[in-house]
Amino acid sequence: MRGTRLRRLEHGLFALPALGFLGVFFFYPFLEVVRFSTWRWSGLRAPEPVGLKNYAELVSDPLFWQSAKATFLFALWVLPSFLLLSILIAFLIEGQPYERFVKGALFLPGLVTVGAASTAWYTLLAPEYGALAAFLPIPAWDQEPFWAMAMVVAFTLWRYLGYGVLVVSAHLKAIPSELVEAARVDGARPFEVTRYVVLPLLRPAVLFLLVVGSVLALQSYVAVFLLTRGGPYGATRVLGYFVYELGFENFRLGYAAAATAVLLVLTLLVALAQGKLLEER
Amino acid sequence: MRHALVFGIVLAVLLPFFWMAYAAFLPPEIVYSGDVLSGFGFTLENLRKLAPEGFWPRLFFSLWVSGAVALAQVLTALLAAYALWNGVRLWAVFLFTLAIPAELLLVPLFGVLHQLRLLDTPWALLLPFFASPFTVLLVYQAMRSLPYSLVEAARIDGAGEGRILFSVVAPLVFPNLVAAGVLAFAAHWNLVLFPRVAVGERYWTLQVWIADLARRYPADWGLLSAAALLSTLPLFLLYLLFERRIVETFEGSVKG
Numbered sequence: 001m002r003g004t005r006l007r008r009l010e011h012g013l014f015a016l017p018a019l020g021f022l023g024v025f026f027f028y029p030f031l032e033v034v035r036f037s038t039w040r041w042s043g044l045r046a047p048e049p050v051g052l053k054n055y056a057e058l059v060s061d062p063l064f065w066q067s068a069k070a071t072f073l074f075a076l077w078v079l080p081s082f083l084l085l086s087i088l089i090a091f092l093i094e095g096q097p098y099e100r101f102v103k104g105a106l107f108l109p110g111l112v113t114v115g116a117a118s119t120a121w122y123t124l125l126a127p128e129y130g131a132l133a134a135f136l137p138i139p140a141w142d143q144e145p146f147w148a149m150a151m152v153v154a155f156t157l158w159r160y161l162g163y164g165v166l167v168v169s170a171h172l173k174a175i176p177s178e179l180v181e182a183a184r185v186d187g188a189r190p191f192e193v194t195r196y197v198v199l200p201l202l203r204p205a206v207l208f209l210l211v212v213g214s215v216l217a218l219q220s221y222v223a224v225f226l227l228t229r230g231g232p233y234g235a236t237r238v239l240g241y242f243v244y245e246l247g248f249e250n251f252r253l254g255y256a257a258a259a260t261a262v263l264l265v266l267t268l269l270v271a272l273a274q275g276k277l278l279e280e281r
Numbered sequence: 282m283r284h285a286l287v288f289g290i291v292l293a294v295l296l297p298f299f300w301m302a303y304a305a306f307l308p309p310e311i312v313y314s315g316d317v318l319s320g321f322g323f324t325l326e327n328l329r330k331l332a333p334e335g336f337w338p339r340l341f342f343s344l345w346v347s348g349a350v351a352l353a354q355v356l357t358a359l360l361a362a363y364a365l366w367n368g369v370r371l372w373a374v375f376l377f378t379l380a381i382p383a384e385l386l387l388v389p390l391f392g393v394l395h396q397l398r399l400l401d402t403p404w405a406l407l408l409p410f411f412a413s414p415f416t417v418l419l420v421y422q423a424m425r426s427l428p429y430s431l432v433e434a435a436r437i438d439g440a441g442e443g444r445i446l447f448s449v450v451a452p453l454v455f456p457n458l459v460a461a462g463v464l465a466f467a468a469h470w471n472l473v474l475f476p477r478v479a480v481g482e483r484y485w486t487l488q489v490w491i492a493d494l495a496r497r498y499p500a501d502w503g504l505l506s507a508a509a510l511l512s513t514l515p516l517f518l519l520y521l522l523f524e525r526r527i528v529e530t531f532e533g534s535v536k537g
Contacts, residue, residue, distance in 0.1 A: 033386070117509075119301070263385055
């Protein structure tokens with residue numbers, strides 16, 4: 001029989017492949033971004049160090065502030081509707097014969113190809129020419145900032161709603177039925193049971209979704225890329241897309257790295273704040 | 282009332298899928314008439330037009346890169362999850378990577394791939410995805426629901442750690458490995474932005490190719506829908522096969 005210490009070492013080795021790949025392709029870029037952000041670099045010619053100039057430019061870049069505003073607005077739309085819809089649907093299907101089917105159906109959009117999904121969305125919902133425009137008044141979301149944002153929000157909700165419903169539903173099922181029974185015996189009406197017994201017990205689920213949702217709100221720009229390309233007039237240019245545009249359409253990789261660094265700090269702050277929030281529960 | 286609401290929501294969520302399947306077989310006359318509901322028609326022409334655009338080689342290329350990534354990701358996750366289960370204190374490391382969405386690292390990852398001279402090679406589509414904290418999480422949660430005495434019993438019987446993992450633990454969490462593999466496959470299959478910047482047209486995945494097709498033929502909905510439908514089909518079939526497993530694995534991961 002081998003010593004425990006040797007076995008410990010062996011278990012450490014088991015973690016090595018995953019750590020190795022994450023080290024090279026996650027942690028190393030994570031640190032390198034700081035160095036890249038001090039370069040002027042187009043990706044084609046050799047980089048040229050420029051110190052903190054990129055950051056100085058970023059702070060005075062109106063597009064950056066506009067993107068920050070768009071991201072904030074996007075989160076403000078997505079988070080409450082994501083939470084409310086997840087809870088509502090989880091309540092509606094709880095214990096119904098079609099519960100499993102609905103969960104399966106709602107989960108599907110998150111798995112299928114974004115490219116394909118956005119093609120279907122575009123041909124269905126394009127203003128004037130879309131298939132639905134023939135018998136529904138489709139707002140001109142390619143021209144009006146408000147509706148463009150609504151479209152991106154709807155697409156994001158469509159993709160992730162199934163996940164939210166699963167989370168709420170899993171917590172809903174974990175509520176002991178005795179609690180609900182006891183409240184009923186004490187004369188609480190169904191609405192009161194929901195409001196004062198079930199909803200407070202769902203707090204962990206709501207907090208968890210809030211964490212997942214805000215990370216999502218900060219990162220989600222594939223929908224923007226495929227549906228609106230940040231337009232019209234930059235109304236849907238969220239920070240993630242702003243960085244993509246800088247790096248790979250304007251070929252200013254150093255500047256894009258500086259914007260990435262700022263976005264990373266923001267994400268970490270949000271994650272930290274939420275970690276605190278989750279601990280308190 | 283309740284049923285009608287649920288029915289309405291499910292219908293709205295599934296509508297794009299129905300539409301995609303319908304439009305893929307719509308004759309071009311109807312599409313270009315400006316009113317897609319003006320008539321019905323069925324044609325395979327859209328599917329046929331995909332071949333000269335180079336659809337099929339793309340499909341097979343995507344199938345193999347995403348398949349390879351899924352396999353590798355499950356393997357590294359299985360090993361790492363076993364280490365975690367045995368008390369190796371790395372959970373915080375994986376949690377940290379989980380909190381930072383990979384999309385945010387697009388620019389520095391591009392820079393690192395540039396340094397490693399991996400840009401514009403198939404390796405750029407493979408290596409960065411060989412480990413995923415999310416897959417580790419899914420496999421770890423599945424392992425935690427097993428009794429640890431299994432491992433201890435196998436150790437007393439004299440089995441080495443590798444053998445315990447692969448012939449005792451792995452078969453027990455196999456359904457979860459499959460579910461995690463399907464999710465890993467789907468996540469890689471759906472990448473659009475990363476392959477677009479990391480490799481040239483030669484190694485574009487199917488998704489990038491479709492985004493480009495939509496740019497070149499914005500009005501040919503029949504063609505676009507046919508491409509979208511066929512690119513969705515592999516995932517759809519995988520999902521139908523393993524739907525129960527996938528939903529349950531997910532539920533297991535959010536309960537803990």
